[in-house]
Amino acid sequence: MDDTFHSDTQMVSDVQQNTDSFGAVVPPIYQNSLFTFDSWQAIEHAFEDKVNNPIYTRGTNPTVRMAEQKLAQLAHGETAKLFASGMAAVSAAMLHFLSAGDHLITLKNTYGPSISLINDFLIAKFNIEVSYVDGTDVEDFKKHIRPNTKLIYLESPSSVVFKLQDLAAIAKLAKKHQIATAMDNTWATPLFQKPLSLGIDLEIHSCSKYLGGHSDIIAGVLIGSEQLLNAIHFREYELLGAKMAPMEAWFLLRSLRTLSLRMEKHQQNALKVANFLHQHDGIEKVNYPGLVSFPQYKLANKQMTGYSGLMSFQLKTCTLTQVKLFVNSLQLFQIGVSWGGHESLVYAPAISGLKEQSAEQFEQMGISTSDIRISVGLENVEDLIADLDNALQAI
Ligand SMILES: Cc1ncc(COP(=O)(O)O)c(C=O)c1O
Structure with missing residues (x-):
């Protein structure tokens, strides 16, 4: 689709892909493990561009390729x-940039399993060195750079506490020191934040959240330059084999058609919910980058064009018993992990966090047992606010 069209037009239209499919308004699913050729020469020719020519679905599949091209276009990436x-994408990114003995700088508050991947896998098996930083100040990164620093891994806003990093400034610093940058952009989606345009080398998403949007697929994506993505294709993608299934790609294509509509509504609902919580007597603190009172609101406004529906907050009366009572009193917000789907969800990091981390690690990440996370869905916002209000009254 022509780059001059707006992104909502690009996401809705499948016109170009339909030339071989009877004008089908929805492209077919190529549910194939392999593709055949009519001659030795034809398959030999296909091997000259394995990234774009479907030969075997562990490498390339036409339905998957359609979704990849849409996501690249949306993020202003080459491919x-x-x-x-999402974790397969995160793992491929880290394994691509890091070798035994290299040094990585990342955040204290990046997504928990990404930290576990670093601690339990990269450090334990490959002797990778790691510096964990707060990340709200570029100096945090500058002072930790070592001669063997190969990757700065970011997530803005970060998990649970939603702290931001100044992406353009960090990308500039990294380029100066020839350090690669990768960033988990799941929260904002490529619609609301374009890290590649700010100089970040590799953009990462869990597509299990807003990009999928209906809580029915698990998927991840890496977006960046052709040179970088082709290198990842031949090593971490094809060899580790954590490929996307054609059916999942078809669901993702369906979801992308409504991405801008959904994100607009998530944003509208979340802003109203965040303001309600912020003004409520029973609430101590709301972590939501879209709130004018958010400490990094200026930076949020500078590097994002919108805000999604995930936020966290703390009750004034913060005993674990009361947090449990609050969560159990909600009716519309269902209790569950994950986020970014049509449905509103509530989760408390204390539910699983303290089982997976020590209390000190938990505290070091800036997370407390009184944190409550909500994913604001697409329901009527008055119903959502009434549900929160009832639960606040119950405590
Ligand atoms: C910020 C972030 N990144 C990555 C992931 C991992 O994605 P997936 O569950 O698709 O593997 C998640 C999942 O919750 C996440 O919240």
């Missing part, structure tokens, strides 16, 4: 590679 999950 994209879809994976079986």
